Amino acid sequence: MKINTSYPYPVLFMNNDDYLNSSFNSSIEVQESFGEVRIQVRFELDNDGINSLIEDKRATYLVHIECGQTSYRNAFSSFNKILDIAIPSELLRGKVEIHSFITANERIEDYTNDKLNEWYADSLITFEKGNILAIGEAIETTLYEDNTELLNLPSIVKVIKSHRNEFMEVEIQSDTITVALPTYEYNQYATNAKSRLKQTILSNVILPSLVYVFSKINDNRDDLAEYTWYQVLEKIFDENNLRIEDVGTDALSSLKAAQMVLRKPLKASFEEIEKL
Numbered sequence: 001m002k003i004n005t006s007y008p009y010p011v012l013f014m015n016n017d018d019y020l021n022s023s024f025n026s027s028i029e030v031q032e033s034f035g036e037v038r039i040q041v042r043f044e045l046d047n048d049g050i051n052s053l054i055e056d057k058r059a060t061y062l063v064h065i066e067c068g069q070t071s072y073r074n075a076f077s078s079f080n081k082i083l084d085i086a087i088p089s090e091l092l093r094g095k096v097e098i099h100s101f102i103t104a105n106e107r108i109e110d111y112t113n114d115k116l117n118e119w120y121a122d123s124l125i126t127f128e129k130g131n132i133l134a135i136g137e138a139i140e141t142t143l144y145e146d147n148t149e150l151l152n153l154p155s156i157v158k159v160i161k162s163h164r165n166e167f168m169e170v171e172i173q174s175d176t177i178t179v180a181l182p183t184y185e186y187n188q189y190a191t192n193a194k195s196r197l198k199q200t201i202l203s204n205v206i207l208p209s210l211v212y213v214f215s216k217i218n219d220n221r222d223d224l225a226e227y228t229w230y231q232v233l234e235k236i237f238d239e240n241n242l243r244i245e246d247v248g249t250d251a252l253s254s255l256k257a258a259q260m261v262l263r264k265p266l267k268a269s270f271e272e273i274e275k276l
Contacts, residue, residue: 100136
């Protein structure tokens with residue numbers, strides 16, 4: 001994204017002197033976690049006039065994100081000094097550009113500011129909605145394709161039919177997590193697991209199974225650590241800068257951990273239902 005630095009109106013920017021004794025800075029942090037790119041932007045504004053516009057919601061902080069390789073382009077706005085953004089990893093790959101701004105949220109007429117350079121003293125200044133009031137930091141980061149498939153579920157989770165059980169049961173004392181479904185439930189699972197309802201099926205079957213698994217880890221860690229499914233999950237958490245030892249504690253509940261590993265399955269299932 002090429003940024004224009006020449007405007008017919010004043011812009012607060014480190015490379016010009018339209019404003020005196022003023023500044024606008026942004027710190028941008030990027031992390032990848034469980035199929036999402038998480039971006040946090042912290043804004044620091046030293047200009048009372050522009051700050052008042054944001055407080056009155058006449059102006060807004062704005063972050064523009066662009067990825068040439070995937071053609072992703074989007075803007076996120078906030079009236080708060082911290083903006084948290086989450087984007088599915090598959091939408092971003094290779095070089096990603098992140099720019100920060102303050103923009104007009106509505107038409108602003110007869111603009112004045114005590115910190116404007118004196119050459120604007122006799123100027124009538126109007127900002128149209130979307131005009132840039134300030135330009136902050138910009139970064140360029142490179143994201144690599146996620147080589148970790150979604151839990152690699154076929155290798156560590158097996159769903160079977162149980163003719164004896166009336167309720168779903170989960171067995172973890174082997175190299176794979178075995179989910180046993182009663183006959184009717186299993187037949188529905190087998191029919192719909194690859195249909196347009198696959199995310200809903202995932203939430204109904206795999207999510208509660210993982211919650212059960214994670215609830216058992218802390219009490220049986222020494223026995224379970226030898227199994228392949230445990231080692232795969234441990235690797236998944238490690239690659240996302242978390243510890244499997246924290247799962248099932250106050251730091252990371254079993255329910256939250258299961259949703260993180262399955263990459264927000266409830267949201268995906270409701271989006272699936274909405275499409276239908």
